[in-house]
Amino acid sequence: MHAVIVSNGFPPSKELLEEELKSADLIIGADGGGNTLLSHGHDLHVVIGDMDSFKKPKDPDFEIIKDTDQETNDLEKALSLAVYRDAETCTVLGAFGRRMDHSLKNLSVLKRFDSAFNHLLFKDERLSARLISSAYSGNLPIGSIISLFPLSGKVTGITTKGLKYPLNNEILENGERDGTSNENVEEEFSIEIDSGDLVVFLEN
Incomplete structure (x- = not known):
């Protein structure tokens, strides 16, 4: 339901x-x-x-x-x-x-x-927000907004594929580094994390 x-x-x-x-x-x-x-x-x-x-x-x-x-x-x-x-x-x-x-x-x-x-x-x-704690993959028109926000304060082991500003086993942390206003360069993209709670904002 x-x-x-x-x-x-x-x-x-x-x-x-x-x-x-x-x-x-x-x-x-x-x-x-x-x-x-x-x-x-x-x-x-x-x-x-x-x-x-x-x-x-x-x-x-x-x-x-x-x-x-x-x-x-x-x-x-x-x-x-x-x-x-x-x-x-x-x-x-x-x-x-x-x-x-x-x-x-x-x-x-x-x-x-x-x-x-x-x-x-x-x-x-404009945007949809979802929480990911392990992995997410999506399909959007190239150039869509994809923002990453470390809700738990610190999110580790972030690896992305298909994004303009890629992350490779990296950390996002409140007050230090965030992932606002990224975008996809391929229609299919993916985000994986090791630990923490990551909010992903996607353009509708």
Whole structure:
């Protein structure tokens, strides 16, 4: 089962939202993300969060779950619900953009929940973010943006193939060296790491 979660960051466009919802079996609004879904006239299954942003309609035809736990943010609540309802894959829209601190927090959320799904992707209009802990291979038009971010502070043994600025058993570390704004010179490319958590941002 595939879940789509809309969070309350910078809202996805109508076009991106419609494209992602085509394959959704479970549609969740993470608090204010429910407003985005409703504003575009989309059906949804549930809104979950502390309800400090969601504008509840008069007669909702979907489930509303109020969870006031302040140890987790609304996206964490939505992802936990998706896991509980047996989603195997999940795409999150609106995870970034409105507040810098929320965006950084949601990268931490990506790490926390990545192992709970067969495939977890955070996506906006330009880029998609995924976590890799061993290897990843992809296929994109030549010249696409591919940025590497060492989420765990230090990622070792990084080897890439098909990228403009290659890495050969090298280290990326926060505050020392990162891999922002690389790009592929071959349609097929690959990234391997030995240890750490690497977020890979790919151009859609």
